[in-house]
Amino acid sequence: MTECRRLVVPLCWLSLLLAATLGMGQLEGLFRVIEPDSRQVIYDRAGFLTLLGRHLSVVGVAAVLAILIGVGAAIAVTRERGRDFLPLVSQLASMGQTFPPVAVLALAVPVLGFGTLPIIVALLLYGLLPIVRNTLAGILGIEASVREAARGMGMSSGQILRQVELPLAAPVILAGIRTSVTINIATAAIGATVGASNLGDPIISGIVNGNTAYVIQGALLIGLLAISVDSLFSRLPSPGGR
Known part of the structure; x- marks a missing residue:
């Protein structure tokens, strides 16, 4: 019963998203008011x-x-052999998000061509920082005494990582993944400028043709999708069942 209640809000947002997706044509009268001359x-x-x-x-x-x-990178640099690379990995992840996705597309298209691949590269670079940062924070935030207790129980380094560090860091890591995915849902719309067909198509078409109704339709669905996914993440059970 508790699990069902947990999913009520996400299911409501998903239902609204599906209704808007399938029933957009039924709102023609409303959009006609917004764009009476189109x-x-x-x-x-x-x-x-x-x-x-x-x-x-x-x-x-x-x-x-x-x-x-x-x-994977965050785990690698928190191991004894990889600690020297920790600042480098953090800086590279930060650079990926500070570099505008539009600029990534401009550089990627001549190499990868038009289509889906350039936007995947841009979203990958843009989404790394929250995941790397939160994974580092989650693992490095575990008290040394916890690791020592695990070693005292005879656990190997691999077992400590799988059975102690990752479960304890999981809520923080999940928060980073949630941020990354939610941001990229909106960012993915720019893929329509390089031939990657998605919900950005109506927005780009509306901007090009001066049709506000198109822009609203694309933005509405992207917004509902972002809220739905974020709501699902917020309802995921934390380790330990809490």
Whole structure:
């Protein structure tokens, strides 16, 4: 029963997202008020459900790569052999987020071509910092006495990492992943400028054609998607069942 209550809010947001995605055409009268002079007020170059799926795919692939690289790098530099590289990894992750995604796209397109790959690279770089930073904070924040107690119980370094450090650091790591994914849901919209079809398509088309209704439709769905995902993350059970 408790688990069901935990999911009520995320399910409400997801239901609203699905309703808006499937029922956007039913709001033509409302958008006609916003754009009375436009011949067409509902974006129809691609279905909104299709665009939503593509958006989730791009963000999902970038998130998986960012988690694997970010958590892996942070773990590596907290080991005895990798501590000398800790400042370097932190600086590289910071540079990835301070470098504008648009600039990453401008540099990546000549090499990778138009399409989905450049935006995945941009989202990967942009999403690394929160994951690396929180993984480092979570692992380095564990008291030395806890590790010593684990060693006293005969645990190996690998066992300490898997059974002690990662479970204790998991809430902090998850918070970093949550921030990274939520930010990238909005950032992914710029992929439409390089041929990566997603929920940014209506926004870019609306800006180019001066159609505010298109912009609102894309922004509305991206906003609902970000809130839905963030709400799901907030309801994930923490280690230990708390």
